[in-house]
Amino acid sequence: MAEFFDNYGALLAQGTIDTLVMTIASCIFAYVIGLPLGIWFAVTAPGGLKPNTAVNTVLGWIINIGRSIPFIILLVAIIPFTRLVVGTSLGVPGAVVPLTVAAAPFVARIVEQSLAEVDKDLIEAAHSFGSSNAQIVVKVLLKESLPSLVRGAAITFVNLFGYSAMAGTVGAGGLGDIAIRYGYQRFQGDVMLAAVILCVVLVQVFQSLGDWLARSIDKR
Amino acid sequence: MIELKDVGKVYNASDGDHRALDHINLTIADGDMFGIIGESGAGKSTLVRHLNLLERPTEGRVIIDGVDITDFQGKELRELRASIGMIFQNFSLFQQRTVLQNVMFPLEIRREPKAQNAERAHELLRLVNLDDKAKRYPSELSGGQKQRVASARALANNPRYMLCDEATSALDSRTTMQVLDLLADINANLGVTMVLITHSLAVARRVCNRIAVIDSGHIVEEGTTDEVFTNPQSEVTRELLGWGSDSASDRADGGDSEGGER
Numbered sequence A: 001m002a003e004f005f006d007n008y009g010a011l012l013a014q015g016t017i018d019t020l021v022m023t024i025a026s027c028i029f030a031y032v033i034g035l036p037l038g039i040w041f042a043v044t045a046p047g048g049l050k051p052n053t054a055v056n057t058v059l060g061w062i063i064n065i066g067r068s069i070p071f072i073i074l075l076v077a078i079i080p081f082t083r084l085v086v087g088t089s090l091g092v093p094g095a096v097v098p099l100t101v102a103a104a105p106f107v108a109r110i111v112e113q114s115l116a117e118v119d120k121d122l123i124e125a126a127h128s129f130g131s132s133n134a135q136i137v138v139k140v141l142l143k144e145s146l147p148s149l150v151r152g153a154a155i156t157f158v159n160l161f162g163y164s165a166m167a168g169t170v171g172a173g174g175l176g177d178i179a180i181r182y183g184y185q186r187f188q189g190d191v192m193l194a195a196v197i198l199c200v201v202l203v204q205v206f207q208s209l210g211d212w213l214a215r216s217i218d219k220r
Numbered sequence B: 001m002i003e004l005k006d007v008g009k010v011y012n013a014s015d016g017d018h019r020a021l022d023h024i025n026l027t028i029a030d031g032d033m034f035g036i037i038g039e040s041g042a043g044k045s046t047l048v049r050h051l052n053l054l055e056r057p058t059e060g061r062v063i064i065d066g067v068d069i070t071d072f073q074g075k076e077l078r079e080l081r082a083s084i085g086m087i088f089q090n091f092s093l094f095q096q097r098t099v100l101q102n103v104m105f106p107l108e109i110r111r112e113p114k115a116q117n118a119e120r121a122h123e124l125l126r127l128v129n130l131d132d133k134a135k136r137y138p139s140e141l142s143g144g145q146k147q148r149v150a151s152a153r154a155l156a157n158n159p160r161y162m163l164c165d166e167a168t169s170a171l172d173s174r175t176t177m178q179v180l181d182l183l184a185d186i187n188a189n190l191g192v193t194m195v196l197i198t199h200s201l202a203v204a205r206r207v208c209n210r211i212a213v214i215d216s217g218h219i220v221e222e223g224t225t226d227e228v229f230t231n232p233q234s235e236v237t238r239e240l241l242g243w244g245s246d247s248a249s250d251r252a253d254g255g256d257s258e259g260g261e262r
Ligand SMILES: Nc1ncnc2c1ncn2[C@@H]1O[C@H](COP(=O)(O)OP(=O)(O)O)[C@@H](O)[C@H]1O
Pocket: B011, B012, B013, B018, B019, B020, B038, B039, B040, B041, B042, B043, B044, B045, B046, B047
């Protein structure tokens, strides 16, 4: 056991760090893009704050196309774009770009779902007090759906965690990459198992953290 | 004073046009506690939502204090709405805000200084006898308490008018009486003109000085509460009162609950 850690401890630690950096960074960027997109999508929906069929339809297409491309294909297909953004298509930065592009439409969709759950009566009440649409977005839609948004963020995070395993393809490292390389290519089941266990534990921790946070801020 | 002049409303529903209001002429004087009664689907909510332009008429004019507001837009419209309080059947309290924050909401919207907002909100909560619940969330209140919080919130901007859409319909009869008494208090002591929508005659009778009866988008009767109750002019009112109709008696008992609580 001690020998195992001497040999692979540093490797697994580096893998954990790479995975977390990729996941956290792409999660943040995915929200930077996906949150406004999701709000816009919800606001322009039929029966939304400012319905706009044309805008809503186009947004819907973009979001659905984005969500339907398999990640491994996206990863390769956008290599030129990735180079343009971060100067390289390799390593952790090279993985964060495709992860962000893959997750942003997903984020937009779950944000829209969370906002759509807000009771229409509350929006009407806010209108009756003379709220502007911008005030309703911030003070009613986002505020009232915060627990649901947090749950969505936890799901996004876990999904990205899983996707990041494939980032090994571009040499970004991470736990998934270790599991694949040591398990399938070198037949070192113990290293693979250790990497997989770490993945499972981390996912559990972050999902529980998300659930706990959502529960503790939900006053319903 | 609120005046509706020949107001009509046609909805474009999925199954074709639907006329919800037809040639509505109504004058609500300052200080009135004005009841609008009618059966479910008669057009009561539609009517009251025209008073703060949550709904725009397809015909006619809405005039408040002599100003034609029918075409108000943007800032002008928002300021008008802020000057008219409103409470709802299902309370419409913000679930993720405390009682205090709920009452502060209309003030926040108008970007009043924060410190004064809290002070004002506490003052309003004392008025409705709920200052001890300021830190609670709506889910921790009873139905009657929720409607009292909603009333405090509606009063935040010192409105001259308050619109109450089935404000007691989700409450049991005892709580209904308490909330009605509170509304009557607000009307009498703060001079707030009230428009009270209800399907219950007992509710209207207890607190209103004037009553209009609406049926299928038409005002079929209007007068003082005494007039309407002692000498109803329309068939619809007589039916609501249970005169010459056996099905109507169960409607006039008031305080019955309809819809859920939140
Ligand atoms: N947004 C809408 N679109 C189409 N029809 C509506 C809409 N709102 C209300 N109506 C119709 O208008 C009529 C009056 O509704 P409402 O004012 O809610 O009645 P009440 O409040 O008296 O129960 C009903 O027949 C209802 O179906």
